[in-house]
Amino acid sequence: MVFALFVVRFFARRAKKRTTDDKYLLPQAEQPYQTFATAIIALPRASHLAQSPLLDRLLIAPGSPGTAEVGHNVPVSVDSHELLLDIARREHIGLVVIGPEAPLAAGLTDLLTDAGILVFGPSASAAQIESSKIFAKQIMDQAGIPCAQAHAFDDQAAAINFARISNMPWVVKADGLAAGKGVIVAESVEQTIAAIVQLMATHAGQRVLLEQRLVGEEVSVLALCDGTTLLPLPPARDHKRLRDGDIGPNTGGMGAYAPADLDAETFTHIVDHLMLPAVRAMTANNQPFRGALYAGVMLTEHGPRILEFNARFGDPETQVIMPLLEGDLLAALLACAEGRLQPDMLRWSAGSAACVVLASAGYPEAPRAGDVISGVESAAEEPAVLLFHAGTDWADGALVTAGGRVLCVTGLGNTRRAALARAYEVVENISFDGMQYRRDIGRS
Numbered sequence: 001m002v003f004a005l006f007v008v009r010f011f012a013r014r015a016k017k018r019t020t021d022d023k024y025l026l027p028q029a030e031q032p033y034q035t036f037a038t039a040i041i042a043l044p045r046a047s048h049l050a051q052s053p054l055l056d057r058l059l060i061a062p063g064s065p066g067t068a069e070v071g072h073n074v075p076v077s078v079d080s081h082e083l084l085l086d087i088a089r090r091e092h093i094g095l096v097v098i099g100p101e102a103p104l105a106a107g108l109t110d111l112l113t114d115a116g117i118l119v120f121g122p123s124a125s126a127a128q129i130e131s132s133k134i135f136a137k138q139i140m141d142q143a144g145i146p147c148a149q150a151h152a153f154d155d156q157a158a159a160i161n162f163a164r165i166s167n168m169p170w171v172v173k174a175d176g177l178a179a180g181k182g183v184i185v186a187e188s189v190e191q192t193i194a195a196i197v198q199l200m201a202t203h204a205g206q207r208v209l210l211e212q213r214l215v216g217e218e219v220s221v222l223a224l225c226d227g228t229t230l231l232p233l234p235p236a237r238d239h240k241r242l243r244d245g246d247i248g249p250n251t252g253g254m255g256a257y258a259p260a261d262l263d264a265e266t267f268t269h270i271v272d273h274l275m276l277p278a279v280r281a282m283t284a285n286n287q288p289f290r291g292a293l294y295a296g297v298m299l300t301e302h303g304p305r306i307l308e309f310n311a312r313f314g315d316p317e318t319q320v321i322m323p324l325l326e327g328d329l330l331a332a333l334l335a336c337a338e339g340r341l342q343p344d345m346l347r348w349s350a351g352s353a354a355c356v357v358l359a360s361a362g363y364p365e366a367p368r369a370g371d372v373i374s375g376v377e378s379a380a381e382e383p384a385v386l387l388f389h390a391g392t393d394w395a396d397g398a399l400v401t402a403g404g405r406v407l408c409v410t411g412l413g414n415t416r417r418a419a420l421a422r423a424y425e426v427v428e429n430i431s432f433d434g435m436q437y438r439r440d441i442g443r444s
């Protein structure tokens with residue numbers, strides 16, 4: 001059987017200047033993209049997929065300079081569902097792994113599944129756990145999952161009135177997908193009102209949630225899920241703010257490490273009492289969740305509380321979790337898609353991984369593209385280091401920035417300290433104009 005996967009961002013030890021495989025190029029007229037779209041998708045560790053004895057071929061849509069090293073890039077946007085279905089059929093694809101949230105929310109899984117193709121990634125209905133924060137709250141209410149108290153509004157005047165009467169600041173959240181820009185943690189009633197106005201002016205914010213502000217350390221717990229069984233991955237911690245000391249705007253994540261400091265009891269509590277009840281409720285509602293379930297958790301003084309669920313592997317956490325994997329990831333993803341996941345299918349190394357994100361000038365508000373990146377070739381040869389291409393492209397034979405988060409450098413070591421040291425050693429050798437990164441990953 002042929003196994004191939006459509007995904008977007010992978011790591012490569014050496015990014016070659018070959019970015020597409022002609023064999024998979026469509027006739028010019030049918031090509032929605034002449035070059036690759038900026039990578040917008042998070043993805044698991046490609047080498048584990050590529051090394052799986054089950055794998056015959058790996059196709060990646062649309063791919064990046066990094067992914068060309070581990071598979072065949074196919075220049076098709078993840079929004080071109082019919083084209084992807086066509087290729088999946090034509091190439092006898094055994095499993096499609098969907099990385100980003102947008103095609104999940106838009107029903108790519110449903111389209112492929114209806115055509116008899118196996119998919120790792122939830123249906124549009126189940127993906128609402130991420131694509132609608134109000135839906136996620138309803139599931140949490142139904143299942144009795146501890147989370148912040150919240151109130152939903154689709155009327156701006158009513159939301160503002162509620163904020164005034166309550167006379168306290170709220171965390172304001174756009175209901176829909178907002179690529180990391182949909183949450184504002186207000187410090188005052190005035191800021192709450194300004195956040196309501198700001199978010200309700202966006203497409204994702206037609207409905208908003210006003211959520212009680214929680215305090216505590218954050219941790220991310222990801223688990224594979226086949227609709228019934230959960231296979232938890234090691235916990236990770238990411239750093240969302242742009243600048244050292246956890247200040248500046250929220251980003252998609254500037255760095256992360258795994259495993260995070262979480263005792264076994266709390267970890268088990270999160271999986272059994274915060275994640276599993278959500279999965280059971282969704283199955284009971286006839287919306288079984290098959291894919292990667294990501295729980296953003298705050299460890300409050302009253303116990304762990306869910307901040308958000310995502311319906312996919314999130315970056316940068318996945319870039320530090322997957323390097324710890326010892327086992328056949330593809331076999332586990334396949335088992336999810338076929339509804340036969342076992343909680344002990346994967347093993348994990350006892351070491352540590354830490355990553356530092358290199359972001360472009362202007363990120364997150366207005367990332368600049370086209371800056372020439374140097375030092376990547378030699379960095380990719382370094383031992384105990386993985387280089388993930390997130391927003392890169394080739395232009396006139398040079399590797400250039402092509403997105404907000406450009407590269408992620410993951411270091412590996414026996415301890416977190418050693419992993420961080422490795423990552424930072426390599427970061428020092430990479431450069432591009434306006435490069436931004438945090439110097440305090442794993443320390444703040």
Ligand code: ATP
Pocket residue numbers: 148171176177178179180181182183185211212213214215218240250296307308
């Ligand atoms: P988007 O929806 O725009 O993609 P997101 O999914 O990253 O954003 P969340 O993870 O829900 O949004 O929130 C982003 C950050 O905001 C969290 O990591 C946390 O630091 C903070 N946050 C969210 N909810 C709360 C809360 N109830 N109390 C305190 N802080 C919160």
